[in-house]
Amino acid sequence: MAESLRVGIAGLGTVGASVVRVLTEKAAELTRQCGRTITVTAVSARHRDKDRGVDLSKVSWFENPVDLARSNEIDVFIELIGGDEGPARDSVKAALEAGRHVVTANKALLAKHGVALAEIAEKKGVLLNYEAAVAGGIPVIKTMREAMAGNSVNRVFGILNGTCNYILTRMEAEGLSFEACLKDAQRLGYAEADPTFDIEGNDTAHKLAILTSLAFGHKIAADDIYLEGISNITQADIRAAAELGYRIKLLGVAQRTESGIEQRVHPTMVPTASVIAQVHGVINAVAIETDILGELLLSGPGAGGNATASAVVGDIADIAKSRPGFQHGPVFGRPAKELKPYKKAQMRSHAGGYFIRLTVHDRVGVFASVAKRMADNDISLESIVQHAVGPETVDKKTVILVTHETTEAAVRKAVEAITKDGHLTDKAQVIRIERAG
Numbered sequence: 001m002a003e004s005l006r007v008g009i010a011g012l013g014t015v016g017a018s019v020v021r022v023l024t025e026k027a028a029e030l031t032r033q034c035g036r037t038i039t040v041t042a043v044s045a046r047h048r049d050k051d052r053g054v055d056l057s058k059v060s061w062f063e064n065p066v067d068l069a070r071s072n073e074i075d076v077f078i079e080l081i082g083g084d085e086g087p088a089r090d091s092v093k094a095a096l097e098a099g100r101h102v103v104t105a106n107k108a109l110l111a112k113h114g115v116a117l118a119e120i121a122e123k124k125g126v127l128l129n130y131e132a133a134v135a136g137g138i139p140v141i142k143t144m145r146e147a148m149a150g151n152s153v154n155r156v157f158g159i160l161n162g163t164c165n166y167i168l169t170r171m172e173a174e175g176l177s178f179e180a181c182l183k184d185a186q187r188l189g190y191a192e193a194d195p196t197f198d199i200e201g202n203d204t205a206h207k208l209a210i211l212t213s214l215a216f217g218h219k220i221a222a223d224d225i226y227l228e229g230i231s232n233i234t235q236a237d238i239r240a241a242a243e244l245g246y247r248i249k250l251l252g253v254a255q256r257t258e259s260g261i262e263q264r265v266h267p268t269m270v271p272t273a274s275v276i277a278q279v280h281g282v283i284n285a286v287a288i289e290t291d292i293l294g295e296l297l298l299s300g301p302g303a304g305g306n307a308t309a310s311a312v313v314g315d316i317a318d319i320a321k322s323r324p325g326f327q328h329g330p331v332f333g334r335p336a337k338e339l340k341p342y343k344k345a346q347m348r349s350h351a352g353g354y355f356i357r358l359t360v361h362d363r364v365g366v367f368a369s370v371a372k373r374m375a376d377n378d379i380s381l382e383s384i385v386q387h388a389v390g391p392e393t394v395d396k397k398t399v400i401l402v403t404h405e406t407t408e409a410a411v412r413k414a415v416e417a418i419t420k421d422g423h424l425t426d427k428a429q430v431i432r433i434e435r436a437g
């Protein structure tokens with residue numbers, strides 16, 4: 001049998017401790033599958049005495065993850081600290097430069113420094129595996145990088161943040177407010193004490209940026225993503241969506257267009273009958289649309305110790321199975337030096353259907369004026385419906401418009417004109433409609 005693969009793990013929190021546990025509990029099965037044993041030889045975290053529910057008595061302890069990354073005691077460095085700078089970046093860079101394979105679950109790090117790190121890995125001939133960084137346990141990286149060779153991707157989109165999907169699912173199922181669902185998500189441990197990063201779409205954007213690079217062969221451009229979170233989604237939107245045959249999901253979407261690549265994260269109306277609309281709660285899903293395969297949808301647990309550890313252990317097993325001297329495939333599907341510069345499509349030229357909810361003064365002529373502003377901007381309407389918001393607000397009416405395919409620029413101009421006309425009592429709500437099978 002080949003020599004044991006020696007693993008060093010930096011970060012022993014939710015994911016790190018689960019990885020140690022899975023490697024211990026599944027040792028015999030992993031040995032059979034990989035043809036060699038996998039041994040955790042060294043670890044690093046901040047608090048040495050913390051009980052992590054795993055036996056670390058025979059494992060070397062490193063105060064500094066960078067020292068662990070360079071240590072001769074390991075063949076593979078596993079980074080499970082988190083953060084896009086500091087110890088995570090320093091240790092991954094040090095490990096790659098020292099010729100160690102690296103496995104990480106850190107989307108923030110890859111979104112910011114992925115291409116530079118991939119260049120080092122490729123120069124050194126080592127692997128930089130990151131299956132757990134996007135959609136947790138769902139094997140989307142391997143699927144896109146390996147199983148879809150030869151396919152040209154047209155669009156990749158997904159539900160990439162379990163916290164947002166949990167909140168939207170409960171808002172719809174139970175008629176609760178955004179704030180009430182967020183509180184419950186925090187109580188149940190699905191949302192952080194400071195949930196901004198999740199609910200404003202930044203976490204989805206990090207994962208989308210990695211998928212975009214894999215899909216289209218561009219450099220990662222996480223700062224060039226159109227971003228809108230879910231905090232302004234109300235029951236009025238959820239109910240109107242349901243009446244119209246849609247469900248609201250926070251999607252990350254990357255799409256090839258004539259003017260470049262669109263990358264956008266925003267609340268999206270998807271047809272209630274579509275497969276992605278059936279993805280509820282903390283579950284994640286990624287849809288990939290290609291010329292050869294058509295549309296593929298992968299769905300499963302996107303976070304949590306076990307699901308994330310499953311992806312990390314899969315990455316470690318791939319390294320255990322690889323043979324010395326074997327030339328490894330490029331980190332983002334194409335050699336990092338050959339990734340094209342990102343060509344951004346302007347959001348204003350985004351084409352699609354739109355849902356527009358207007359709360360207007362109950363005056364004669366408002367309805368006709370709204371319809372005229374749409375026509376002025378060449379927006380063709382699939383439907384326009386008017387009804388009172390409720391008996392207590394008889395002076396206000398809600399007008400809900402659904403457009404046929406139009407452009408973002410036209411919708412923005414029309415809404416601006418309607419706002420200037422002075423008919424609105426509240427800010428207009430605009431939600432994009434996404435085609436989904």
Ligand SMILES: NC(=O)c1ccc[n+]([C@@H]2O[C@H](COP(=O)([O-])OP(=O)(O)OC[C@H]3O[C@@H](n4cnc5c(N)ncnc54)[C@H](OP(=O)(O)O)[C@@H]3O)[C@@H](O)[C@H]2O)c1
Nearest residue numbers: 011012013014015045046047080081082087105106303304
């Ligand atoms: N949790 C999930 O469901 C999930 C899913 C997908 C991806 N991820 C990614 O996985 C990574 C880890 O997430 P997590 O949820 O496991 O985080 P976590 O529970 O907060 O654990 C972080 C670990 O890093 C250690 N650490 C922090 N600073 C350190 C330093 N300077 N030197 C050494 N160790 C240090 C901490 O040590 P102490 O324990 O001693 O404080 C802790 O063990 C992140 O990149 C995250 O984005 C997480």
